[in-house]
Amino acid sequence: MNATRNWSLPELSIPLKALFTGYIMVVGLGLLMAGGQILLTHGMADGKFGVSVDDIVYSYYGxxxxxxxxxxxxxxxxxxxxxxxxxxxxxxxxxxxxxxxxxxxxxxxxxxxxxxxxxxxxxxxxxxxxxxxxxxAKVDEGADITSLTRVSHIHLFGISFIFFFVGYIFSMAVGFNRWVKAVIIFIPFAFLVVDIASWWLTKMNPQFAWFVIIGGFGYSIAATIMLFTSLYQMWVMPWVAAHKTPSA
Structure with missing residues (x-):
């Protein structure tokens, strides 16, 4: 029990903090690049900059x-x-x-x-x-089944690995109720499934386009919370504790 308790973000060794920080920085940059790529591809499907429901419909339903x-x-x-x-x-x-x-x-x-x-x-x-x-030049029916299958399996395997390590680092955070922490860790995986499933559902019915936006927004928010919380607790929290003026 004591060994498990010692594995907290503020108390990690400097080498481990450096390892986790490097990973978080690269993953964070990757998420920003992914957002930019979405804006420049799907986000222009309706001819206007910015992701809208019409963009999603045109991309998957056509x-x-x-x-x-x-x-x-x-x-x-x-x-x-x-x-x-x-x-x-x-x-x-x-x-x-x-x-x-x-x-x-x-x-x-x-x-x-x-x-x-x-x-x-x-x-x-x-x-x-x-x-x-x-x-x-044929009628636009959106993404074809072959492309959807290829992109779906790449996203499910690749992004789940990212969320696994982000969740592992965040699992060492302090100050959270264990159930709240567990829900935050699980949310990206749940919304990833919603996101991928909604591609296929939108391909069949454009009314499901909203779920693509909800899925992507949901796992992005949860990942952002975990990334910034982890950085704060590794570097800022120990510094604040070390410079805290003792009360009289």
């Missing part, structure tokens, strides 16, 4: 009034071409993506404005090929 090409050109790819060029590509998609118009009209725009990235980065669709563009 904008089924138009093609994925149209959604991208009016969203995250809006600044990559002139209004006239975007309208030419959108009209081509709406008219059925005819192969007869590919080489004389569409391909020159694609090669000049899109192929510099899409033809050389393997993770992106090679839009310099007609078959790829024809597929993108």
């Amino acid at each position: 904008n089924r009034t138009g093609s994925k090409l149209e959604s991208k050109l009016n969203g995250s790819m809006k600044d990559k071409a002139t209004p006239e060029e975007r309208m030419t590509l959108i009209k081509w998609a709406r008219d059925g993506a005819k192969e007869s118009e590919w080489e004389p009209i569409v391909q020159p725009i694609v090669m000049q404005k899109c192929a510099m990235c899409h033809a050389h980065i393997k993770s992106l669709p090679n839009v310099s090929q007609f078959d790829t563009m024809k597929d993108i």
Whole structure:
């Protein structure tokens, strides 16, 4: 019992504090980068900066009034071409993506404005090929099952490892009721499941888009509480205790 009690954040050795602090700093920076990536991808799905319910719907359910090409050109790819060029590509998609118009009209725009990235980065669709563009020009049904499966398993494995170590460090915090501490540690895992599950539910029904936002917001808040509490108790709390003026 005494050995367990000694494992508290304020009383850790300096090397352990350095280890945990380094991890917290890198994880915190990673979470900020993840937020930035969401703003620049999903956050631009409706053509406006900032994550909204429409962004979530367009990303997972799709904008089924138009093609994925149209959604991208009016969203995250809006600044990559002139209004006239975007309208030419959108009209081509709406008219059925005819192969007869590919080489004389569409391909020159694609090669000049899109192929510099899409033809050389393997993770992106090679839009310099007609078959790829024809597929993108179909009605936008959001994320496909293959992509959802790949991203889901990466997030479930990767983020759960992050929350495990963040929770382990926070488990040494002092001043918390053990049940309150247990709930805070468990919350990120619960909201991660809600977040991933809501991707699939939104793919089937756009009404579930709110749960994506709730899930991401929930585990972000819990992780932030654990990260800042851990840093405070490792470094600030011991300093305050050491410099506290004894009462008369």
